[in-house]
Amino acid sequence: MIDQLYQDIILDHYKHPHGRGLREPFGGEAHHVNPTCGDEITMRVAADGGTLADVSYDGVGCSISQASASVLYELLQGRTADEAFQVHEAFVALMQSRGQIEPDEEVLGDGVAFAGVARYPARVKCALLPWMAFKDAAARAGVNVSVSVEETA
Amino acid sequence: MTFDVARVRADFPILDRKINGHPLVYLDSANTSQKPRQVLDAMREHQERHNGNVSRSVHTLGTESTTAYEDARAKVAAFIGAPSVDEIVFTKNSTEAINLVAYASAQLLSLGPGDEIVVSEMEHHSNLVPWQLLCQRTGATLRWFGVTDEGRLDESTLDDLVNERTKLVSIVHMSNILGTINDPARIVARAHEVGALVLLDCSQSVPHLPVSVVGLGADFIAFTGHKMLGPTGIGVLWGRSELLHAMPPFLAGGSTIETVTMAGTTFAPPPARFEGGTPPITQAIGLGAAVDYLTALGMENVHRHEQEITAYALKALADVPGVRIFGPATPEGRGGTVSFEVDGVHPHDVGQILDDLGVEVRVGHHCARPVCARFGVPAMTRASFYLYTTTDEIDALARGLEQVRKVFA
Numbered sequence: 152m153i154d155q156l157y158q159d160i161i162l163d164h165y166k167h168p169h170g171r172g173l174r175e176p177f178g179g180e181a182h183h184v185n186p187t188c189g190d191e192i193t194m195r196v197a198a199d200g201g202t203l204a205d206v207s208y209d210g211v212g213c214s215i216s217q218a219s220a221s222v223l224y225e226l227l228q229g230r231t232a233d234e235a236f237q238v239h240e241a242f243v244a245l246m247q248s249r250g251q252i253e254p255d256e257e258v259l260g261d262g263v264a265f266a267g268v269a270r271y272p273a274r275v276k277c278a279l280l281p282w283m284a285f286k287d288a289a290a291r292a293g294v295n296v297s298v299s300v301e302e303t304a
Numbered sequence: 305m306t307f308d309v310a311r312v313r314a315d316f317p318i319l320d321r322k323i324n325g326h327p328l329v330y331l332d333s334a335n336t337s338q339k340p341r342q343v344l345d346a347m348r349e350h351q352e353r354h355n356g357n358v359s360r361s362v363h364t365l366g367t368e369s370t371t372a373y374e375d376a377r378a379k380v381a382a383f384i385g386a387p388s389v390d391e392i393v394f395t396k397n398s399t400e401a402i403n404l405v406a407y408a409s410a411q412l413l414s415l416g417p418g419d420e421i422v423v424s425e426m427e428h429h430s431n432l433v434p435w436q437l438l439c440q441r442t443g444a445t446l447r448w449f450g451v452t453d454e455g456r457l458d459e460s461t462l463d464d465l466v467n468e469r470t471k472l473v474s475i476v477h478m479s480n481i482l483g484t485i486n487d488p489a490r491i492v493a494r495a496h497e498v499g500a501l502v503l504l505d506c507s508q509s510v511p512h513l514p515v516s517v518v519g520l521g522a523d524f525i526a527f528t529g530h531k532m533l534g535p536t537g538i539g540v541l542w543g544r545s546e547l548l549h550a551m552p553p554f555l556a557g558g559s560t561i562e563t564v565t566m567a568g569t570t571f572a573p574p575p576a577r578f579e580g581g582t583p584p585i586t587q588a589i590g591l592g593a594a595v596d597y598l599t600a601l602g603m604e605n606v607h608r609h610e611q612e613i614t615a616y617a618l619k620a621l622a623d624v625p626g627v628r629i630f631g632p633a634t635p636e637g638r639g640g641t642v643s644f645e646v647d648g649v650h651p652h653d654v655g656q657i658l659d660d661l662g663v664e665v666r667v668g669h670h671c672a673r674p675v676c677a678r679f680g681v682p683a684m685t686r687a688s689f690y691l692y693t694t695t696d697e698i699d700a701l702a703r704g705l706e707q708v709r710k711v712f713a
Binding site: 189190274 | 649650651652653656657660667668669673676682683711712
């Protein structure tokens, strides 16, 4: 069962993260922490019209949270707000599925490797940490990637 | 009496469990201890045969409950060598006990700007945050002892830190993260020399070693039941009688009063003054049974067993490549709580892989974030031992760490 959690894709992203490091310029930044374990992430979003021109991040944390940030970068970098919204929604739904959803690789790419994480309730927060920080950073950059943000904007 | 760990283990039903197909290896007793059948039976027996509210009923069940509740108080008093039973205040946990003293201190010590409260960098958040809040409320200043690279309290600044402005010093007796056992003698002497009070957070010491409040010389100690074989929901504040008498109630209500009119209230003497509302009766009785269990084994024997396990564990962990231990590297002046890191692997991942092998450890900042910051890590992995821990379990931990290294190689 533990192999489903620590899939090679996740370990690869953890050991060799994509797009890591905070970059300029950026339109919005958010810093999120997981108070129970001390994991931290800073996420920056640079928007160019309706496109996510750059997504950059830095943080400390476990393999799940750090690999999740790397996958997020791969999936959302250069995408339109609408596309990012779809991916974001699909990833959050997968994490909240308790392992009951078959993820769509077309939408989630390497993110499908996180299906196993959904079976470990204590680790779902780790996987979602970068995605929640991204949502806030995107909103601050003027890009809405979730229904709740759009409603309150 | 010789200490027989196999006989002790037979009293703990949960130790028969399997986790993910492996025998349970419970190495998280500093978080919460497991409970022996004797404690579980005492609580069930009370609920099934004697349940009534305490201190307010003339009927038989109420009287039996009151007697059992007060007997538990007497057992706890004897366990820590308290001069008087009335110096034992039952609380919900250590956190409430410390908050009680912090709340009452504003009035008791007439705190204001210029006064100082002293803690240490080694504290659990529950012995740090209440004092931060007290200082915010009163304008007093919070100061603290540092921690040395070896994980000891840095007492080199004692005479400067504890001075004529100091009103209260609140220090951990045994660190929940580094395992360090502090000898409070010099700090207590210095504090009393300048007229300051001393509270010791004994949450990790009372369960594991013989503790006498007279020997410690402190003015208050706080500890909790669930870390010493008792249930959750019951903690203890011990305070010197004259201080408790001078303190205002913290959570006021039924039981805390002497006379109430619509215009005002006079309050009962301690400990009732501090036990507002229906107390955790069954839990207090469970704690009393836990004290009986520990007393029958002898705290010297419990402590000696844990010292042996700790020495074995320190060596076993040091032998695993890439493992760095935080805190004292030898068993002298430390208890059976060992925190460490595995090079290149986050504690969350260490704990997850160990759990897959049935080994239950704590990961994270252990409610002592300043300690993690002091040692430059966001989190630590912690293995903590108790009277039921065996060397076989330490071997299982060491094997598990080899597996961790393999997965993250």
